[in-house]
Amino acid sequence: MRTRNDSGIGMLILAILLVGMMLVPTVNAQEENSHSVTAEEAFKHANTRMIRFIATDTEKFGSWKGASIDPKPLELYDINGQKLYYQFSVYENNKTIGKIDVGANKTLGQPIQVIEFNPIPFNMTEVMEKSIETAKSNYPTGEIKSTKMVVYSYPKIGAMTVVKDKTTGDEHRIFVDAYTLDVVPDEPTTETKLGVCSIYEQKSKNEIDENLKKWQKSDELTKSIEHAATIKGININMPVTEEDIKKLSDDTTIVGRSTSYYLDTTLYGQENDHYCAPACGQMIADYYDVFHTQDYIYQKMGPGYTTGGNVINNNQLNYYKPSNGLNKPNSAYVTVFTFSQAVSEINNNRPFVSIRDSHSRVCSGYLSNYPEYLLAIDDPLPEDYGYSYMETFGSEDYRVYVRS
DSSP states (O other), X not given: OOOOOOBHHHHHHHHHHHHHHOOOXXXXXXXXXXXXXXXXXXXXXXXXXXXXXXXXXXXXXXXXXXXXXXXXXXXXXXXXXXXXXXXXXXXXXXXXEEEEEEESBGGGOSSEEEEEESOOOOOHXXXXXXXXXXXHHHOTTOEEEEEEEEEEETTEEEEEXXXXXTTTOXXXXXXXXXXXXXXXXXXXXXXXXXXXXXXXXXXXXXXXXXXXXXXXXXXXXXXXXXXXXXXXXXXXXXXXXXXXXXXXXXXXXXXXXXXEEEOOOOOOOOSSTTOHHHXXXXXXXXXXXOOOOHHHHHHXXXXXXXXXXXXXXXXXXXXXXXXXXXXXXXXXXXXXXXXHHHHHHHHTXXXXXXXXXXXXXXXXXXXXXXTEEEEXXXXXXXXXXXXXXXXXXXXOSEEEEOOO
């Protein structure tokens, strides 16, 4: 296993370096529309939710008491060039203990998109330099147009450099993963191959309309929490202290209607870039006191995968159902599901596989905090590590229920 470096100060320095080296991108007209969210608005959402989570869910957020949010976020972009998330760092004693990703556009739905616990740092300067160097090497006569930190295939983060061919006028994109520094092909993500995928371009008109309603409900909650805080003399625009939390924890506006439940799963990092499904199998097997290696699970989940590629989503059942696998014969692969179904699985002590595009993770819990609903995710990425986070419901494409 690799060694973690959790220095919050180091990340702040890297963020400053990043700002200095980034090229100013062309502003996307879509980004300037009425659905855009400012960094100041996003900070209010992040700060109010941290207060609410600490007050209502001590199992997951108890360690955040006394922490504060840096009001200056890292801006993460979609591969289409549009601003996607404001990523706020949560600090305690100059150490990064969490991150909160707030949507930069109301069409993404509820403001809080992802909440990370004990995030694994990456060197932003290094990954951006690698992206620029690769672009210059591949297109030596090209003109570098921009370099940004992007979510290139949710939840994977990296750097994207856009280079323009001076002769043809064609533009090319170079993607480099933030953790491995591997160059990612500018090709659509598939079930078996790594690639890139735009979050914005996946959303339908109906989904956007529904997401705007979700954002409005969450915004109303933010304003009500801000009002309650103001009455008690607390400025929501400033980092909130532990004493502030005590003042607010008995306020019904903040506590709301919250239920949560988490299973005692063990996080395993995937052992290479195409072992996300086997790593999930290892996590779920461990929960049932069964130990199989990721190599063994990968072989059982075949045939059907390209050698050296990801497991086809539905073929994960080839490990979960048979007696020489996990022996859960009623396991099922589903493409239509609800939040309440996730609640039912977790309440029945059954962790399940949550799939986004080609990437498998384990869902091990939930937080129902009206009007917001989140799932607890154990993600096998980055390789050899893995990390845990809360994810807004609606980010999945498929599930594998693991049932006896």
